[in-house]
Amino acid sequence: MIDNFFKLLGIPSSQLITCANQTLYMVFVSLVLGSLIGIIFAFTLVLTAKGGLKENKFVFNTLSFVINTVRSIPFIILLVFILPVTKAIVGTRIGTTAALVPLTFFIAPYIARLFENSLLEVNKGIIEAAKSMGASTFEIIIHFWIPEAKSSLILATTIATISLLGATAMAGVIGAGGVGDLALTYGYERMNSALMTFTVIVLIIFVQIIQALGNYLARRARGRR
Protein backbone atom coordinates (compact mmCIF):
# COMPACT_ATOMS: atom_id res chain seq x y z
CA MET A 1 0.00 0.00 0.00
CA ILE A 2 2.86 2.35 0.92
CA ASP A 3 4.57 1.38 -2.34
CA ASN A 4 1.41 2.33 -4.23
CA PHE A 5 1.37 5.63 -2.43
CA PHE A 6 4.91 6.51 -3.52
CA LYS A 7 4.11 5.31 -7.06
CA LEU A 8 1.31 7.87 -7.03
CA LEU A 9 3.74 10.58 -5.85
CA GLY A 10 6.22 9.57 -8.52
CA ILE A 11 9.28 9.56 -6.28
CA PRO A 12 10.93 6.92 -4.07
CA SER A 13 10.37 7.19 -0.31
CA SER A 14 14.12 7.60 0.25
CA GLN A 15 14.12 10.82 -1.73
CA LEU A 16 11.30 12.21 0.35
CA ILE A 17 13.15 11.39 3.56
CA THR A 18 16.34 12.99 2.23
CA CYS A 19 14.41 16.16 1.40
CA ALA A 20 12.78 16.27 4.84
CA ASN A 21 16.20 15.82 6.44
CA GLN A 22 17.66 18.60 4.32
CA THR A 23 14.89 20.96 5.37
CA LEU A 24 15.22 20.11 9.05
CA TYR A 25 19.01 20.45 8.86
CA MET A 26 18.81 23.87 7.21
CA VAL A 27 16.16 25.13 9.61
CA PHE A 28 17.88 23.79 12.71
CA VAL A 29 21.43 24.96 12.03
CA SER A 30 20.52 28.42 10.75
CA LEU A 31 18.05 28.82 13.62
CA VAL A 32 20.72 28.06 16.22
CA LEU A 33 23.26 30.36 14.55
CA GLY A 34 20.66 33.05 13.88
CA SER A 35 19.38 32.94 17.47
CA LEU A 36 22.88 33.28 18.89
CA ILE A 37 23.63 36.27 16.70
CA GLY A 38 20.09 37.55 17.24
CA ILE A 39 20.25 37.53 21.04
CA ILE A 40 23.63 39.27 21.02
CA PHE A 41 22.32 41.93 18.62
CA ALA A 42 19.08 42.31 20.58
CA PHE A 43 20.89 42.87 23.88
CA THR A 44 23.31 45.25 22.20
CA LEU A 45 20.30 47.22 20.96
CA VAL A 46 18.40 47.39 24.26
CA LEU A 47 21.50 48.13 26.30
CA THR A 48 22.78 50.91 24.04
CA ALA A 49 19.36 52.42 23.35
CA LYS A 50 18.44 55.80 24.84
CA GLY A 51 17.94 55.31 28.55
CA GLY A 52 19.50 51.84 28.40
CA LEU A 53 22.03 50.49 30.87
CA LYS A 54 24.95 51.23 28.53
CA GLU A 55 23.55 54.02 26.42
CA ASN A 56 25.66 54.51 23.28
CA LYS A 57 24.16 56.35 20.35
CA PHE A 58 26.86 55.34 17.88
CA VAL A 59 26.67 51.59 18.52
CA PHE A 60 22.87 51.64 18.59
CA ASN A 61 22.49 53.59 15.35
CA THR A 62 25.14 51.59 13.50
CA LEU A 63 23.72 48.21 14.50
CA SER A 64 20.18 49.33 13.83
CA PHE A 65 21.21 50.52 10.36
CA VAL A 66 23.00 47.25 9.54
CA ILE A 67 19.99 45.19 10.65
CA ASN A 68 17.61 47.29 8.57
CA THR A 69 19.90 47.07 5.55
CA VAL A 70 20.14 43.28 5.60
CA ARG A 71 16.41 43.01 6.23
CA SER A 72 15.71 45.18 3.18
CA ILE A 73 17.02 42.52 0.82
CA PRO A 74 14.46 39.90 -0.21
CA PHE A 75 15.71 36.42 0.60
CA ILE A 76 15.76 35.16 -2.99
CA ILE A 77 18.11 38.02 -3.86
CA LEU A 78 20.18 37.73 -0.68
CA LEU A 79 20.71 34.08 -1.56
CA VAL A 80 22.60 34.88 -4.76
CA PHE A 81 23.89 38.32 -3.75
CA ILE A 82 26.12 36.97 -1.00
CA LEU A 83 27.44 33.95 -2.92
CA PRO A 84 31.07 35.20 -2.64
CA VAL A 85 30.64 35.39 1.14
CA THR A 86 29.14 31.92 1.14
CA LYS A 87 32.10 30.59 -0.81
CA ALA A 88 34.54 32.28 1.59
CA ILE A 89 32.83 30.83 4.66
CA VAL A 90 31.90 27.26 3.68
CA GLY A 91 34.12 26.81 0.62
CA THR A 92 31.29 26.12 -1.84
CA ARG A 93 28.52 28.06 -3.51
CA ILE A 94 26.04 25.21 -3.86
CA GLY A 95 24.41 22.54 -1.77
CA THR A 96 22.58 22.29 1.54
CA THR A 97 25.49 23.51 3.64
CA ALA A 98 26.05 26.50 1.37
CA ALA A 99 22.44 27.52 1.98
CA LEU A 100 23.14 27.87 5.70
CA VAL A 101 25.05 31.10 5.12
CA PRO A 102 22.28 33.12 3.42
CA LEU A 103 19.67 31.55 5.71
CA THR A 104 21.61 32.72 8.77
CA PHE A 105 22.13 36.15 7.22
CA PHE A 106 18.42 36.29 6.56
CA ILE A 107 17.15 35.13 9.92
CA ALA A 108 19.66 36.69 12.36
CA PRO A 109 18.55 40.33 11.88
CA TYR A 110 14.91 39.23 11.91
CA ILE A 111 15.44 37.37 15.18
CA ALA A 112 17.37 40.37 16.52
CA ARG A 113 14.30 42.58 16.00
CA LEU A 114 11.89 39.99 17.43
CA PHE A 115 14.12 39.47 20.48
CA GLU A 116 14.60 43.22 20.90
CA ASN A 117 10.83 43.49 21.21
CA SER A 118 10.67 40.66 23.72
CA LEU A 119 13.38 42.25 25.84
CA LEU A 120 11.67 45.64 25.76
CA GLU A 121 8.46 44.05 27.02
CA VAL A 122 10.13 43.20 30.34
CA ASN A 123 8.97 45.51 33.09
CA LYS A 124 11.61 48.23 33.63
CA GLY A 125 10.94 47.99 37.35
CA ILE A 126 12.48 44.53 37.42
CA ILE A 127 15.71 45.82 35.89
CA GLU A 128 15.62 48.57 38.49
CA ALA A 129 15.09 46.06 41.30
CA ALA A 130 18.04 44.08 39.94
CA LYS A 131 20.22 47.19 39.98
CA SER A 132 19.14 47.97 43.52
CA MET A 133 20.33 44.49 44.53
CA GLY A 134 23.78 45.34 43.26
CA ALA A 135 23.61 43.13 40.15
CA SER A 136 26.14 43.81 37.39
CA THR A 137 24.90 44.27 33.82
CA PHE A 138 25.84 40.67 33.03
CA GLU A 139 24.00 39.39 36.12
CA ILE A 140 20.98 41.51 35.22
CA ILE A 141 20.89 39.83 31.80
CA ILE A 142 21.35 36.29 33.10
CA HIS A 143 19.30 36.33 36.30
CA PHE A 144 16.58 38.86 35.52
CA TRP A 145 16.18 39.85 31.90
CA ILE A 146 16.37 36.49 30.17
CA PRO A 147 14.19 34.61 32.70
CA GLU A 148 11.52 37.33 32.53
CA ALA A 149 11.63 37.53 28.71
CA LYS A 150 11.98 33.76 28.24
CA SER A 151 8.37 33.05 27.36
CA SER A 152 8.26 35.86 24.83
CA LEU A 153 11.69 34.89 23.44
CA ILE A 154 10.40 31.35 22.84
CA LEU A 155 7.37 32.63 20.95
CA ALA A 156 9.64 34.91 18.90
CA THR A 157 11.84 31.92 18.07
CA THR A 158 8.74 30.03 16.99
CA ILE A 159 7.83 32.78 14.54
CA ALA A 160 11.41 32.85 13.24
CA THR A 161 11.45 29.07 12.79
CA ILE A 162 8.33 29.17 10.68
CA SER A 163 9.78 32.00 8.56
CA LEU A 164 12.94 29.94 8.10
CA LEU A 165 10.92 26.96 6.98
CA GLY A 166 9.42 29.15 4.26
CA ALA A 167 12.82 30.51 3.26
CA THR A 168 14.31 27.04 2.79
CA ALA A 169 11.96 26.49 -0.13
CA MET A 170 13.88 29.15 -2.06
CA ALA A 171 17.24 27.64 -1.16
CA GLY A 172 16.66 25.18 -4.01
CA VAL A 173 18.01 27.94 -6.27
CA ILE A 174 21.51 27.11 -5.07
CA GLY A 175 20.84 23.38 -5.01
CA ALA A 176 20.12 23.05 -1.34
CA GLY A 177 17.27 20.58 -1.78
CA GLY A 178 14.60 20.28 0.90
CA VAL A 179 10.84 19.76 0.90
CA GLY A 180 10.07 23.13 -0.66
CA ASP A 181 12.46 22.50 -3.54
CA LEU A 182 10.87 19.08 -4.06
CA ALA A 183 7.48 20.72 -4.42
CA LEU A 184 8.81 23.25 -6.95
CA THR A 185 10.95 20.99 -9.15
CA TYR A 186 8.89 17.78 -9.08
CA GLY A 187 5.47 19.05 -8.14
CA TYR A 188 5.29 22.33 -10.09
CA GLU A 189 7.67 21.85 -13.02
CA ARG A 190 6.62 18.26 -13.73
CA MET A 191 3.00 19.12 -12.96
CA ASN A 192 2.79 16.35 -10.36
CA SER A 193 -0.14 17.71 -8.38
CA ALA A 194 -0.28 14.69 -6.06
CA LEU A 195 3.30 15.34 -4.93
CA MET A 196 2.61 19.07 -4.70
CA THR A 197 -0.37 18.47 -2.43
CA PHE A 198 1.58 16.02 -0.35
CA THR A 199 4.51 18.41 0.26
CA VAL A 200 2.10 21.18 1.20
CA ILE A 201 0.54 18.85 3.75
CA VAL A 202 3.98 17.95 5.10
CA LEU A 203 4.82 21.66 5.49
CA ILE A 204 1.51 22.34 7.21
CA ILE A 205 2.25 19.54 9.67
CA PHE A 206 5.75 20.95 10.30
CA VAL A 207 4.34 24.41 11.06
CA GLN A 208 1.62 23.05 13.33
CA ILE A 209 4.15 21.03 15.32
CA ILE A 210 6.56 23.98 15.62
CA GLN A 211 3.81 26.35 16.78
CA ALA A 212 2.34 23.86 19.26
CA LEU A 213 5.77 23.14 20.70
CA GLY A 214 6.54 26.86 20.92
CA ASN A 215 3.28 27.59 22.72
CA TYR A 216 3.84 24.75 25.15
CA LEU A 217 7.40 25.81 26.01
CA ALA A 218 6.40 29.47 26.34
CA ARG A 219 3.65 28.54 28.75
CA ARG A 220 6.02 26.48 30.83
CA ALA A 221 8.55 29.31 30.91
CA ARG A 222 5.90 31.54 32.41
CA GLY A 223 5.57 29.10 35.28
CA ARG A 224 2.01 28.16 34.37
CA ARG A 225 1.50 24.52 33.61
Place this chain on the structure above:
Amino acid sequence: MSSTNETVVRFINITKDFTQGKNVSRALNHVSFEVNKGDICGLIGFSGAGKSTLLRMVNELETPTEGDVEVLGHSLKNTKGKKLRDIRKRIGMIFQEFNLLESKTVFDNVAIALKLNGESKDYIQQRVTTLLEFVGLSDKKDSYPYELSGGQKQRVGIARALATKPEILLCDEATSALDPDTTESILNLLSKINKELQVTILFVTHTIRVVQKICNKVAILEHGNLVEFGNVIDIFSNPQSTIAKKFVGAVIPNVIPKGIKDELLKYDGKYKLIRIFFHAQNATDDVIWQINNRLNVHTNVMFASVSELQDVVLSVITLQITGTEDDFKKVYDYISSRQIEFEEISL
Protein backbone atom coordinates in the same frame (compact mmCIF):
# COMPACT_ATOMS: atom_id res chain seq x y z
CA MET B 1 15.14 50.66 67.48
CA SER B 2 15.54 54.18 68.65
CA SER B 3 17.27 56.83 66.63
CA THR B 4 20.98 57.42 67.19
CA ASN B 5 23.41 60.16 66.28
CA GLU B 6 25.24 58.07 63.72
CA THR B 7 24.43 59.45 60.28
CA VAL B 8 23.85 56.78 57.63
CA VAL B 9 22.48 58.90 54.79
CA ARG B 10 23.54 62.47 54.21
CA PHE B 11 22.02 64.51 51.38
CA ILE B 12 24.39 67.36 50.64
CA ASN B 13 22.98 70.27 48.67
CA ILE B 14 21.22 68.04 46.13
CA THR B 15 19.99 69.58 42.91
CA LYS B 16 18.50 67.59 40.06
CA ASP B 17 17.56 68.95 36.66
CA PHE B 18 15.76 66.91 34.06
CA THR B 19 16.40 68.00 30.51
CA GLN B 20 13.95 67.19 27.79
CA GLY B 21 14.87 68.79 24.50
CA LYS B 22 15.33 72.45 25.30
CA ASN B 23 13.26 72.34 28.47
CA VAL B 24 15.04 72.01 31.76
CA SER B 25 12.86 71.26 34.75
CA ARG B 26 14.24 71.31 38.25
CA ALA B 27 13.14 68.27 40.24
CA LEU B 28 15.18 68.99 43.34
CA ASN B 29 16.54 72.32 44.51
CA HIS B 30 19.49 72.41 46.95
CA VAL B 31 18.15 69.80 49.34
CA SER B 32 20.23 68.92 52.40
CA PHE B 33 19.39 66.78 55.40
CA GLU B 34 20.60 63.74 57.28
CA VAL B 35 19.12 60.45 58.31
CA ASN B 36 20.55 58.74 61.37
CA LYS B 37 20.95 55.05 62.07
CA GLY B 38 17.70 53.66 63.42
CA ASP B 39 15.50 56.38 61.98
CA ILE B 40 12.34 55.75 60.04
CA CYS B 41 12.37 58.86 57.93
CA GLY B 42 9.32 59.73 55.85
CA LEU B 43 9.77 61.73 52.65
CA ILE B 44 6.41 63.27 52.00
CA GLY B 45 5.07 65.55 49.31
CA PHE B 46 2.53 65.73 46.53
CA SER B 47 3.18 64.19 43.09
CA GLY B 48 6.15 65.76 41.39
CA ALA B 49 7.66 67.04 44.62
CA GLY B 50 10.86 65.13 43.86
CA LYS B 51 10.63 62.71 46.77
CA SER B 52 11.09 59.51 44.74
CA THR B 53 13.97 61.06 42.80
CA LEU B 54 15.65 61.91 46.10
CA LEU B 55 15.12 58.41 47.50
CA ARG B 56 16.55 56.79 44.39
CA MET B 57 19.75 58.76 44.83
CA VAL B 58 20.51 56.77 47.97
CA ASN B 59 21.29 53.68 45.88
CA GLU B 60 22.31 55.71 42.84
CA LEU B 61 19.39 54.74 40.63
CA GLU B 62 19.39 58.49 40.04
CA THR B 63 22.39 60.77 40.14
CA PRO B 64 22.22 64.38 41.31
CA THR B 65 23.04 67.16 38.85
CA GLU B 66 24.76 68.97 41.70
CA GLY B 67 25.57 67.94 45.24
CA ASP B 68 26.42 64.59 46.72
CA VAL B 69 24.90 61.80 48.74
CA GLU B 70 26.90 60.09 51.46
CA VAL B 71 25.67 56.62 52.28
CA LEU B 72 27.12 54.49 55.08
CA GLY B 73 30.20 56.67 55.07
CA HIS B 74 30.78 56.57 51.31
CA SER B 75 30.36 59.49 48.97
CA LEU B 76 28.40 58.25 45.95
CA LYS B 77 29.87 60.89 43.68
CA ASN B 78 32.25 59.13 41.27
CA THR B 79 31.53 55.76 42.87
CA LYS B 80 31.10 53.20 40.13
CA GLY B 81 31.39 49.53 39.24
CA LYS B 82 32.01 46.94 41.90
CA LYS B 83 32.36 49.46 44.72
CA LEU B 84 28.93 50.91 43.94
CA ARG B 85 27.39 47.44 43.65
CA ASP B 86 28.83 46.50 47.04
CA ILE B 87 27.23 49.58 48.60
CA ARG B 88 23.93 48.72 46.90
CA LYS B 89 24.04 45.27 48.50
CA ARG B 90 23.94 46.99 51.89
CA ILE B 91 20.74 48.82 50.90
CA GLY B 92 17.43 47.02 50.34
CA MET B 93 14.64 48.52 48.27
CA ILE B 94 10.93 47.86 47.90
CA PHE B 95 8.64 49.32 45.27
CA GLN B 96 5.05 50.40 44.74
CA GLU B 97 4.64 47.85 41.93
CA PHE B 98 6.63 45.18 43.84
CA ASN B 99 8.82 44.36 40.80
CA LEU B 100 8.93 40.63 41.43
CA LEU B 101 10.06 38.21 38.74
CA GLU B 102 6.84 36.78 37.34
CA SER B 103 8.68 33.73 36.00
CA LYS B 104 10.05 32.65 39.38
CA THR B 105 8.49 31.23 42.53
CA VAL B 106 8.37 33.16 45.79
CA PHE B 107 11.35 31.14 47.03
CA ASP B 108 13.43 31.90 43.92
CA ASN B 109 12.48 35.56 43.99
CA VAL B 110 13.94 35.88 47.47
CA ALA B 111 16.89 33.59 46.69
CA ILE B 112 18.02 35.71 43.75
CA ALA B 113 19.56 38.41 45.93
CA LEU B 114 21.59 35.72 47.71
CA LYS B 115 22.64 34.05 44.45
CA LEU B 116 24.07 37.39 43.34
CA ASN B 117 26.18 37.33 46.49
CA GLY B 118 27.48 33.87 45.60
CA GLU B 119 26.03 32.24 48.72
CA SER B 120 26.00 28.44 49.04
CA LYS B 121 22.86 26.42 48.30
CA ASP B 122 22.51 25.35 51.94
CA TYR B 123 22.78 28.91 53.18
CA ILE B 124 20.26 30.13 50.60
CA GLN B 125 17.80 27.39 51.58
CA GLN B 126 18.09 28.25 55.26
CA ARG B 127 18.11 32.04 54.83
CA VAL B 128 15.10 32.14 52.49
CA THR B 129 13.15 29.87 54.85
CA THR B 130 13.92 32.21 57.76
CA LEU B 131 12.96 35.30 55.74
CA LEU B 132 9.67 33.85 54.50
CA GLU B 133 8.83 32.92 58.06
CA PHE B 134 9.67 36.46 59.18
CA VAL B 135 7.31 38.03 56.66
CA GLY B 136 4.66 35.37 57.27
CA LEU B 137 4.70 33.63 53.89
CA SER B 138 6.17 30.21 54.69
CA ASP B 139 3.24 28.44 53.05
CA LYS B 140 3.62 30.35 49.78
CA LYS B 141 7.21 29.48 48.94
CA ASP B 142 6.31 27.52 45.80
CA SER B 143 3.68 29.95 44.55
CA TYR B 144 4.21 32.29 41.63
CA PRO B 145 3.65 36.04 42.04
CA TYR B 146 0.46 35.94 39.93
CA GLU B 147 -1.08 33.71 42.60
CA LEU B 148 -0.50 36.26 45.37
CA SER B 149 -2.43 39.29 46.61
CA GLY B 150 -0.85 42.75 46.62
CA GLY B 151 0.04 42.56 50.29
CA GLN B 152 1.63 39.14 49.87
CA LYS B 153 3.63 40.39 46.88
CA GLN B 154 4.96 43.27 48.96
CA ARG B 155 5.93 40.81 51.69
CA VAL B 156 7.95 38.87 49.12
CA GLY B 157 9.52 42.19 48.05
CA ILE B 158 10.41 42.90 51.67
CA ALA B 159 11.89 39.42 52.18
CA ARG B 160 13.95 39.88 49.00
CA ALA B 161 15.13 43.31 50.12
CA LEU B 162 16.18 41.94 53.51
CA ALA B 163 17.95 38.86 52.15
CA THR B 164 21.42 40.37 52.23
CA LYS B 165 20.91 41.85 55.72
CA PRO B 166 20.96 45.48 54.58
CA GLU B 167 21.51 48.38 56.94
CA ILE B 168 19.14 50.65 55.06
CA LEU B 169 15.74 49.92 53.52
CA LEU B 170 14.33 52.23 50.86
CA CYS B 171 10.56 52.17 50.39
CA ASP B 172 9.28 53.84 47.23
CA GLU B 173 5.53 54.35 47.77
CA ALA B 174 5.57 50.81 49.12
CA THR B 175 1.99 50.89 50.38
CA SER B 176 0.39 53.13 47.77
CA ALA B 177 -0.99 50.21 45.77
CA LEU B 178 -2.47 48.49 48.81
CA ASP B 179 -5.81 48.71 50.61
CA PRO B 180 -5.93 50.27 54.12
CA ASP B 181 -5.86 46.99 56.07
CA THR B 182 -2.96 45.61 54.05
CA THR B 183 -1.14 48.94 54.35
CA GLU B 184 -1.52 48.68 58.12
CA SER B 185 -0.01 45.20 58.22
CA ILE B 186 2.88 46.14 55.91
CA LEU B 187 3.61 49.19 58.07
CA ASN B 188 3.62 47.02 61.18
CA LEU B 189 6.06 44.69 59.46
CA LEU B 190 8.36 47.60 58.51
CA SER B 191 8.22 48.86 62.08
CA LYS B 192 9.20 45.40 63.30
CA ILE B 193 12.11 45.32 60.83
CA ASN B 194 13.30 48.66 62.15
CA LYS B 195 13.12 47.53 65.76
CA GLU B 196 14.26 43.92 65.54
CA LEU B 197 16.78 44.09 62.72
CA GLN B 198 18.06 47.61 63.38
CA VAL B 199 17.39 48.70 59.82
CA THR B 200 17.20 52.40 59.01
CA ILE B 201 14.18 53.07 56.78
CA LEU B 202 13.55 55.84 54.26
CA PHE B 203 9.91 55.87 53.21
CA VAL B 204 8.52 57.88 50.31
CA THR B 205 4.82 58.51 50.59
CA HIS B 206 2.11 61.02 49.85
CA THR B 207 0.02 59.93 52.84
CA ILE B 208 0.58 61.63 56.17
CA ARG B 209 -0.95 58.66 58.02
CA VAL B 210 2.03 56.55 57.02
CA VAL B 211 4.35 59.15 58.55
CA GLN B 212 2.14 59.36 61.62
CA LYS B 213 2.15 55.60 62.06
CA ILE B 214 5.79 54.61 61.68
CA CYS B 215 8.14 57.54 61.15
CA ASN B 216 10.18 59.36 63.76
CA LYS B 217 11.62 61.84 61.25
CA VAL B 218 9.92 63.54 58.37
CA ALA B 219 11.11 65.57 55.39
CA ILE B 220 8.42 67.57 53.65
CA LEU B 221 9.12 68.37 50.01
CA GLU B 222 7.31 70.79 47.74
CA HIS B 223 8.26 71.51 44.11
CA GLY B 224 11.76 70.16 44.72
CA ASN B 225 12.40 72.19 47.84
CA LEU B 226 12.82 70.80 51.32
CA VAL B 227 10.21 72.81 53.19
CA GLU B 228 10.50 71.22 56.60
CA PHE B 229 12.60 68.52 58.18
CA GLY B 230 12.72 67.26 61.73
CA ASN B 231 11.23 65.00 64.35
CA VAL B 232 7.69 63.95 63.54
CA ILE B 233 6.51 64.99 66.98
CA ASP B 234 7.91 68.51 66.55
CA ILE B 235 6.49 69.01 63.08
CA PHE B 236 3.13 67.54 64.06
CA SER B 237 3.01 69.79 67.12
CA ASN B 238 4.06 72.88 65.32
CA PRO B 239 3.96 72.80 61.51
CA GLN B 240 5.43 76.00 60.04
CA SER B 241 4.82 75.93 56.31
CA THR B 242 1.46 75.96 54.55
CA ILE B 243 2.06 72.51 53.09
CA ALA B 244 3.11 71.06 56.47
CA LYS B 245 -0.02 72.54 58.04
CA LYS B 246 -2.08 70.98 55.28
CA PHE B 247 -0.57 67.53 55.79
CA VAL B 248 -0.68 67.65 59.57
CA GLY B 249 -4.18 69.12 59.51
CA ALA B 250 -5.37 65.91 57.87
CA VAL B 251 -4.63 63.97 61.05
CA ILE B 252 -4.66 66.66 63.73
CA PRO B 253 -7.47 69.13 63.15
CA ASN B 254 -6.02 72.62 63.41
CA VAL B 255 -9.05 74.61 62.38
CA ILE B 256 -11.71 75.49 64.87
CA PRO B 257 -14.88 73.62 63.95
CA LYS B 258 -17.57 75.93 62.60
CA GLY B 259 -20.11 75.20 65.34
CA ILE B 260 -17.64 76.18 68.05
CA LYS B 261 -16.52 79.22 66.10
CA ASP B 262 -20.10 80.47 65.79
CA GLU B 263 -20.64 80.11 69.52
CA LEU B 264 -17.44 81.97 70.31
CA LEU B 265 -18.41 84.83 68.01
CA LYS B 266 -21.56 85.34 70.06
CA TYR B 267 -19.55 85.42 73.31
CA ASP B 268 -18.74 89.02 74.31
CA GLY B 269 -16.47 88.60 77.37
CA LYS B 270 -12.70 89.13 77.19
CA TYR B 271 -10.97 85.89 76.38
CA LYS B 272 -7.98 84.27 74.65
CA LEU B 273 -7.78 80.99 72.80
CA ILE B 274 -4.69 78.89 73.24
CA ARG B 275 -3.67 75.52 71.93
CA ILE B 276 -1.64 73.31 74.28
CA PHE B 277 0.42 70.40 73.03
CA PHE B 278 0.64 67.55 75.50
CA HIS B 279 2.97 64.65 74.93
CA ALA B 280 2.61 61.36 76.76
CA GLN B 281 5.18 62.42 79.32
CA ASN B 282 2.88 65.29 80.35
CA ALA B 283 0.01 62.88 80.82
CA THR B 284 0.04 63.08 84.59
CA ASP B 285 0.51 66.84 84.63
CA ASP B 286 -2.33 68.77 86.19
CA VAL B 287 -1.81 71.98 84.22
CA ILE B 288 -5.44 72.88 83.75
CA TRP B 289 -6.33 72.14 87.34
CA GLN B 290 -3.40 74.31 88.44
CA ILE B 291 -4.55 77.18 86.21
CA ASN B 292 -8.04 77.01 87.60
CA ASN B 293 -7.12 76.58 91.23
CA ARG B 294 -3.71 78.05 91.87
CA LEU B 295 -3.87 80.91 89.39
CA ASN B 296 -7.59 81.24 89.86
CA VAL B 297 -8.19 81.80 86.14
CA HIS B 298 -11.28 80.48 84.46
CA THR B 299 -10.69 78.02 81.54
CA ASN B 300 -12.97 76.18 79.20
CA VAL B 301 -11.95 73.26 76.95
CA MET B 302 -13.22 74.04 73.46
CA PHE B 303 -12.11 70.85 71.75
CA ALA B 304 -9.26 68.36 71.79
CA SER B 305 -7.64 65.78 69.61
CA VAL B 306 -5.37 62.84 70.32
CA SER B 307 -2.96 61.30 67.83
CA GLU B 308 -0.73 58.35 68.28
CA LEU B 309 2.61 58.92 66.62
CA GLN B 310 5.28 56.24 66.38
CA ASP B 311 6.21 56.07 70.07
CA VAL B 312 4.43 59.05 71.52
CA VAL B 313 0.95 60.30 72.01
CA LEU B 314 0.25 63.86 71.07
CA SER B 315 -2.82 65.52 72.57
CA VAL B 316 -3.80 68.95 71.39
CA ILE B 317 -6.23 70.82 73.59
CA THR B 318 -7.79 74.09 72.57
CA LEU B 319 -8.56 76.15 75.64
CA GLN B 320 -10.55 79.31 76.18
CA ILE B 321 -9.18 81.50 78.98
CA THR B 322 -11.39 84.26 80.29
CA GLY B 323 -10.13 87.13 82.41
CA THR B 324 -7.87 90.16 82.21
CA GLU B 325 -4.55 90.75 80.43
CA ASP B 326 -2.87 90.05 83.76
CA ASP B 327 -4.58 86.69 83.97
CA PHE B 328 -3.48 85.79 80.46
CA LYS B 329 0.12 86.68 81.26
CA LYS B 330 0.01 84.61 84.45
CA VAL B 331 -1.30 81.61 82.53
CA TYR B 332 1.29 81.95 79.72
CA ASP B 333 4.13 82.26 82.22
CA TYR B 334 2.86 79.29 84.11
CA ILE B 335 2.54 76.98 81.06
CA SER B 336 5.99 78.06 79.88
CA SER B 337 7.44 77.30 83.28
CA ARG B 338 6.08 73.77 82.99
CA GLN B 339 7.89 73.48 79.63
CA ILE B 340 4.73 72.59 77.79
CA GLU B 341 4.34 73.89 74.26
CA PHE B 342 1.40 76.13 73.49
CA GLU B 343 0.36 78.82 71.08
CA GLU B 344 -2.16 81.56 71.02
CA ILE B 345 -4.68 81.28 68.22
CA SER B 346 -7.34 83.57 66.87
CA LEU B 347 -10.73 82.77 65.47
